[in-house]
Amino acid sequence: MMFGRKKQQNITPVNVQAIFDKQNKLIEDLKNSLNQLQTENRQLRSQAVEDNPDKNFWLSDSIMTPNESFFYYHIGEALKGEKLKNMKLYLFAQVSLHSFVKLEKGVTADLAKTKILSKSVDFLICKDDPNHTHQRKDGRIVTFHRYRPVLAIEIDGSSHLQAYYSGDTTKEQADKAFQRQLANDRFKNKLFAAIGLPLLRYQLPATDTVCKTDSDKLQQLIENTLLGSAT
Numbered sequence: 640m641m642f643g644r645k646k647q648q649n650i651t652p653v654n655v656q657a658i659f660d661k662q663n664k665l666i667e668d669l670k671n672s673l674n675q676l677q678t679e680n681r682q683l684r685s686q687a688v689e690d691n692p693d694k695n696f697w698l699s700d701s702i703m704t705p706n707e708s709f710f711y712y713h714i715g716e717a718l719k720g721e722k723l724k725n726m727k728l729y730l731f732a733q734v735s736l737h738s739f740v741k742l743e744k745g746v747t748a749d750l751a752k753t754k755i756l757s758k759s760v761d762f763l764i765c766k767d768d769p770n771h772t773h774q775r776k777d778g779r780i781v782t783f784h785r786y787r788p789v790l791a792i793e794i795d796g797s798s799h800l801q802a803y804y805s806g807d808t809t810k811e812q813a814d815k816a817f818q819r820q821l822a823n824d825r826f827k828n829k830l831f832a833a834i835g836l837p838l839l840r841y842q843l844p845a846t847d848t849v850c851k852t853d854s855d856k857l858q859q860l861i862e863n864t865l866l867g868s869a870t
Contacts, residue, residue: 703732706849707761710794710841713854714762714861722862727767729786734763739788740834754826760838762792764865788836790864792857793827795842837864 688695703711711732718728736755742748771785808816824840831838841857843849 706794706796706843706847707732709849710792710854710857711762713858714764714792717854717858717861718764720858720862723865726865727769728789728865729765729767731763731765731786733759733761735759736830739763740830755830758823758827760791760827761794763788764790764792764861790861791831791836791838792861793838793840795824795840796847839864 701708711730715730717723718726718730736758737752740755742751765786766789768785768787770782772780772782774780828838839860841853841860843853
């Protein structure tokens with residue numbers, strides 16, 4: 640019995656690299672499309688907020704928390720006291736760092752700016768200079784009140800002592816928030832030391848409760864700091 644020779648089949652080699660490249664291109668196109676959709680979605684939501692402020696914003700009944708209001712009142716009273724009343728001191732609350740911390744010009748200016756733009760200090764005590772002069776563009780010399788920062792005050796609540804957990808927060812989220820708070824505190828401490836402005840931190844107990852003794856202690860600290868720096 641004769642057997643014929645088996646016909647040889649031509650097998651086209653598979654270009655594996657081309658398949659991978661095609662898949663990667665498809666994945667990259669999908670990512671770009673998704674990013675584009677997300678960008679358009681953010682723009683639409685942003686426009687909706689801008690077009691409907693009545694649905695997204697409301698007027699708060701206070702610019703400060705109850706504890707901040709407590710200290711604002713008592714710090715203000717301390718500045719009117721016998722020891723400080725002649726220093727022409729004024730108290731400001733929730734002051735943006737960018738309003739009184741100036742930046743050096745240079746390649747790192749933009750980076751430095753981002754470090755302070757979203758940060759503020761609870762209270763800022765300024766000394767009034769009622770006879771500050773300034774030359775305007777038209778050449779005229781004008782005299783006005785200038786308020787020079789002399790002391791910054793931070794009221795540190797329980798969030799500065801430990802991570803805070805709640806039903807809306809996981810342990811990991813709370814720990815990260817606590818570490819951010821500590822990093823923010825360290826940055827402020829170094830910043831105020833660098834610019835030569837005293838920063839007074841008053842630590843509240845873990846319960847975040849305040850009482851009259853707190854105002855007395857803070858008043859003493861303020862007097863010691865301001866009178867010490869004035870001598």
